[in-house]
Amino acid sequence: MTTGTxxxxxxxxxxxxxxxVYRAFTDPDHLASWWGPIGNTLPRDEIEFDVRPGGYQRxxxxxxxxxDLRVRVHVDLTDVTDGELLDGVMHVxxxxxxxxxxxATRLRVEFxxxxxxxxxxxxxxxLPERLAPHSAEGWRQAFTKLTAALTNVQVPYRKA
Amino acid sequence: xxxxxxxxxxFSALAxxxxxxxxxxxxxRDATVTELTAPLAISMPxxxxxxxxxxxxxxxxxxxxxKWRASHLEAAPLREAADWIERYRRFWDTSLTRLDAHLAxxxxxxxxxxxxxxxxxxxA
Numbered sequence: 001m002t003t004g005t006x007x008x009x010x011x012x013x014x015x016x017x018x019x020x021v022y023r024a025f026t027d028p029d030h031l032a033s034w035w036g037p038i039g040n041t042l043p044r045d046e047i048e049f050d051v052r053p054g055g056y057q058r059x060x061x062x063x064x065x066x067x068d069l070r071v072r073v074h075v076d077l078t079d080v081t082d083g084e085l086l087d088g089v090m091h092v093x094x095x096x097x098x099x100x101x102x103x104a105t106r107l108r109v110e111f112x113x114x115x116x117x118x119x120x121x122x123x124x125x126x127l128p129e130r131l132a133p134h135s136a137e138g139w140r141q142a143f144t145k146l147t148a149a150l151t152n153v154q155v156p157y158r159k160a
Numbered sequence: 161x162x163x164x165x166x167x168x169x170x171f172s173a174l175a176x177x178x179x180x181x182x183x184x185x186x187x188x189r190d191a192t193v194t195e196l197t198a199p200l201a202i203s204m205p206x207x208x209x210x211x212x213x214x215x216x217x218x219x220x221x222x223x224x225x226x227k228w229r230a231s232h233l234e235a236a237p238l239r240e241a242a243d244w245i246e247r248y249r250r251f252w253d254t255s256l257t258r259l260d261a262h263l264a265x266x267x268x269x270x271x272x273x274x275x276x277x278x279x280x281x282x283x284a
Contacts, residue, residue, distance in 0.1 A: 007248075008245065008248050008252075010249070010252050010253075010256070014259070014263055015263070016264075016267055020263060020267070021259075024263060030262065030266075034255060035255055035258075036251075036254075036255060037254055037255075123252060125248060127248065
């Protein structure tokens with residue numbers, strides 16, 4: 001599923017100018033220094049960026065503790081606005097953890113100005129449709145209601 | 161059944177509003193088919209079919225007590241489904257904390273970084 005309501009929405013403010021936060025996502029040296037779980041490294045010679053609409057971002061993630069695993073991340077950028085927006089489909093493949101299959105997920109990152117020279121990052125992620133054999137609408141509702149159910153919020157029982 | 165298949169079964173089961181309503185009801189108490197049917201605008205056989213789907217996904221178990229057969233919510237598979245989504249949130253939380261630190265380090269190293277001017281005279 002790449003449209004409709006995203007399953008994951010994350011909003012966060014950084015005390016840095018928008019230009020710099022955007023660069024942290026689009027400059028290979030910067031991305032390598034913060035991306036991914038702690039312990040992961042991104043070999044510099046395997047990072048390849050061509051940031052523009054229709055361009056791409058590619059890199060490999062390696063964890064020294066598990067040198068056999070080489071996770072390849074390949075983002076096809078569909079929509080790019082300099083300093084403001086990165087939207088595309090992220091393909092995760094390569095040699096993954098046991099039990100984890102390659103998957104693709106649409107990812108949209110928006111960069112917004114906040115007062116005081118700060119930047120608000122809006123991340124939206126549409127999780128893999130491979131696990132959703134049924135309709136997109138049912139899938140969307142499932143995630144929404146699942147969250148509600150798990151936090152013990154009462155779902156209206158009677159049908160409208 | 162592998163972990164992925166289990167997850168597929170759980171998400172498929174949850175993709176139906178009636179089944180989610182049944183789960184919500186079972187979250188408050190165990191209930192028989194009759195009790196579950198009462199608030200729904202569908203027949204008892206239809207509710208039974210939904211219960212079978214939920215049972216296959218291991219989201220509920222059914223016990224026989226006398227002539228009453230009660231459905232019981234099994235929380236574990238629901239938790240696994242939530243954990244599956246939560247993995248992505250944790251990934252972003254960890255990464256963004258490191259991004260925060262990285263940005264702070266960058267700005268400390270380059271104090272000359274220009275901030276957008278708030279002075280109205282600067283606006284064209």
